[in-house]
Amino acid sequence: MNNKVDVNTAREIGLTSEEFDRIVQILGRIPTYTELGIFSVMWSEHASYKNSILQLRRLPRNGKKLLVGGGEENAGLVDVGDGLAIAFKIESHNHPSAVEPYQGAMTGIGGILRDIFTMGARPVAALDSLRFGSLENSRVRYLFENVVKGIADYGNAFGVPTVGGEIYFDNSYTENPLVNVMDVGVARHNYIARAAAKGPGNLVMIVGSSTGRDGIHGATFASEEISEISEAKRPSVQVGDPFTEKLLLEATLEAIKAGLVVGIQDMGAAGIACSTSEMSAKAGTGMDIDLDRVPLREQDMSAYEIMLSESQERMLVVARPEHEESLKKIFNKWDLHAEVIGKVTDDGFLRIRRFGKIEAEIPAKSLTLGEGAPVYKRESRKPDYIDRLQSFDPKTLSIPQDMNDVLIKLISSPNIASKEYVYQQYDYMVRTDTVVMPGVADAAVIRLSKWLKDGSMRKGIALSTDCNSRYVYLDPQLGTEHAVVEAARNVACVGARPVAITNCLNFGNPYKPEVYYQFEQAITGMAKACTQLDTPVTGGNVSFYNESPSSAVYPTPVIGMLGVIEDVSKSVQSSFKNEGDLIAVVGKNMYEMGG
Template identity: 65%
Template sequence: MPPVSLPHDREVTPDLAREHGLTDDEYARVCEILGRTPTYTELGVYSVMWSEHCSYKNSIAILKTLPRDGENLLAAAGDENAGLVDIGDGLAVAFKIESHNHPSAVEPYQGAATGVGGIQRDIFTMGARPIASLNSLRFGSLDNPRVRFLFDGVVRGIGGYGNSFGVPTVAGEVVFDPAYEGNPLVNAMSVGIVKVGETVSATAAGVGNPVYIVGSSTGRDGIHGATFASEEISEESEAKRPSVQVGDPFTEKLLLEASLEAIKTGAVVGMQDMGAAGITCSSSEMSEKGGVGMDLQLDRTPQRETGMTPYELLLSESQERMLVVVEKGREAEVEAVFEKWDLHAVQIGEVTDTERVRVFWNGDLVVDVPAESLVLGGGAPVYHRETSRPTYLDATQSADLGALADLTGETAGDALVKLMGSPNVASKRWVFEQYDHEVRTNTVSGPGPTDAAVVRLKGTGTDGGPERGLAMKTDCNGRYVYLNPRRGGRIAVAEAARNVVCAGGRPLAVTNCLNFGNPYKPEVYWQFTEAVGGMGDACRAFDTPVTGGNVSFYNENPDGAIFPTPTIGMVGLVEDVERDTTTAAFVAPGDVLLLVSPAGWWQTGGIEASEYLHHVHGQTAGDAPHLDLGEEKAVQAAVLDAIRAGRVRSAHDVSDGGLAVCLAESAVFAGLGADVALPETGARLDAILFGEAQSRVVLSVAPDDAEAVRALAEAAGAQALPIGTVTDGPLRVSVGASHVLEVSVDALRRPYETAIPEAMGEAVAAV
């Protein structure tokens, strides 16, 4: 029988479909699939499942060009809730990154908090225990009171949820630029560990098997959150505050333990988090993946609000809920586990052989749709959008940066001090001290003086072998991608890998969070296509396949789109956490400083696209820095070989702020200075000091190890140029015969440590 219209339903018309975000062609397609006009509830189902946030209709064709295969991958990209990579010792790492941008722009605390909660559920629904959280944040200028409000709320939300949930927040990045004014980016990443063969899939199987909803009750929060995330932020967005979910980290902790315990019973056939689009998404995706159907008795759903309708229950994005398929006859085992943890476990349906999702309300059929018609890769629409190279590139790439006055020995020190106070360079202590990064006692190297975090894998190192670890990092320079999307995409992957290597890890695989503007704008879609192409180039070069991730379009405000920001989450393997874990802090006076790089890097470097150009001269112009993927791979191999040979005291990659900032940060981290002598190359002084040429790492090594490290670099196809020594005095730099810079470590530390707290209106004690 056809679904019935309930008293609260509205008449479905093309106008109502447009209000739900469906185009006329999409609405016509829905009518064709069903062979009739959809009910109001069915219209809501298609509107959320065919939204950009759920269907990836404007991105999936491009995403399929990324390298998604690798010998250690245990799950193909997009097949499961998160990526899964075999790391040996019978263990696998599960990891994923996702966005919560639009909710955080409207309600920063809950938007960020529920972003953290949602990504954790993607990990533990697979049977993996989360061991670390990371984040990548973008905001406008801290001069803007609204930006300070958003920044404060997001950081408190991440800390409030993550600290209570009990997983350490070990790494991340924070960037400030007017391009993100009004549309912050909040990307959350989680990493977990599971024994190989003990995972569970987000799949429904076994006709007659019961379907359970477990965890929290369902309320009206988050309804149409997926469609809200699939439109531009506007003045009306504040009115959509009900589309922002509300999280409860303490319930999530119970749900974590209960889910892992239930999976261990062997009675769980499949499990999926109720994230975007709630019950609708989990039921349709699990059914389609298993080639089965589901009948759901929706009125059995535990509800925390009165008078909820089928439309509201199906589309609610209330947090801390799972849909679980249980082996028939073993219901009592699973119910007992969730009862033990004081959580709902209510059977609301069963698996069928119909390949349709059918929803009943007090006995009436209110939804009857083919599961395949709803999902990504099934019947959801797939579009190839028009592309057009942005006209702004003509101006940015032709900018005459040579007309800017170069630095001198009298001005270079002041420029360095000013850069150390740039919010993009300055210490993020104000942020990470609000996070618990030591809980669970596995953090070997956390936020602060390190290029990537390292987390110990307890239980490895049996039979006398070394204990292993995971290095992890999020990274992207949106300014580079804005100025050259393809090269910027390559650099995002390269720098994430370089950071993992500097911490002692071998890069394994990536997850990505692709933050862009409106895909219907040809210039935005060109940026997206080019950036994804660049990411693919780099991932193939480094043999780091893409395990999955997230696309977030419509990141715009009335003044325009954000910088295109394809955030990379990288995970690497540390073979020996005691020997290999390396930080960026200098260690001892007398240590030799080596610059590992391609030969002649200065010939490809300038001040274009640099933090120096942006912060000191107020310009975002030029091309993205030069990058040769073969040279980059050689430099990373040289650094990792030296670290694993036990010959490296510290390692720090040259990135934002260039070589001078790299040296200054290592000095500040350790309270030590350096005497640095750079060769005369004929390049501009500001380019030598602050240019951001890629594929460079500064190592400090014991004097007796310098020649061995130089030999390792040469063998890898790179060079390790001696540039100075660590001292207990100031940072001194000369170029050729000219002394160009001398600044005390205290003078560098002051702006570095105080810039962000002072911008947030906090008094700062003398440092």
């Protein structure tokens, strides 16, 4: 064991002195450097949700159509009838995109795609919710252009249509762009896979690409504020390969359909450390892992580096011993690695070996969300600005004399102007199931005809992402209620019934009481709106620390809404159709401003 590890080492990799003491108590000794690294990434905000889980538990997470409880699997899973299920989820890749926008965006969409097809679902649609500063800033233009290009290049090459989303520009996002990507897939009920390492004696296999040094401590990096030294953390940004991901998709779905998979999980944030510990903890088992068997791009990698690498396009698979050769045959056919790196054990310990030496021996449950990872409730205080802004009386504003000039200024704003520049870069017609395309309606519509046994062209799903962060800034609870209701309205406006949501909660530093107040109130608003609309929360993502030394972003709880439409031929677009048709306003006009 490495006795050189101490509390200062822990602080250097993102742990607090109290957390270091807790680790020593759990292990009954000073951890090795590899063990400390594993705790660091697994107890990071990104992996453990330690500052958000108490609030997230207040959200409605059960419903008649949910096939798994919210947050229990890699993605939410909703029954849409006819033996079909929709897997969907939204996640952020904000920090990586702030320092390396192209690769940050590419690996953002790549990671969420893997979350979907590890469930046994084929991805059928992607959406993006993006936030940037003013386009007059050259750095912002660079971020904007390369994020959009990264999403387009990965999605187009992989073969998933990017069918919708939203883009907002505000100075609060100048140094902290938000890159949230939602993916949606279709699965049959009898081919759904789970992320649990069941069955002591079963094999643990790593499949997909080889492992390199890219992305080490990416989860920890995502749990820090953006600073001037963030540029030095480019090695923490992973590198994506959509063509390999496409091969991994086909091999994974083939293996699941053949009944060869006991459990499977994507290797995203925290890499092997995360997938081994989470799959073990979920099943109440352990794993004995030999890192000498992991396919490496660089042979001199240490146990620490291998465990924490976030190299893309990799999965962890648990399989019965008799299925080893069949699995290898499938993945090798698709020109992918498939190597046995260990076995499932019954003692609950994650045991890691390198060059014949035990480098880590940790109770799996001590590492994971909802089990042994720390849980905190931070101080909350209402920001002073809220009462000040809400006391403003819009009736004190003078009415402009030239309404034509007002109209021109409004429609020339990037927040209102057409986003055609963006969505024309996306292949939104790949797979030929896109019924309602970007720019013509409030939500995208995808037909499910390829999965319906009777060949019906009717049933489909509607998808939308929404959040007006200015509303949330002005009133965190009410603004978040508006985000949920807007997403539901957008889905309803194309003719679909809203059934469930996923969310991506983008906030500043939770250790600042005013930020935690915004987060806490946003959860209250989301819970209220989702309960009233009967749209349970299937899961999602929390992204804290979206701030720089100069400012935090507006609180931005993005809502991804799923709706079901029984007849896509009756879907409705938003354009005027015929001269002489009546135009009506539904609802009340109020004297309101600020959005």
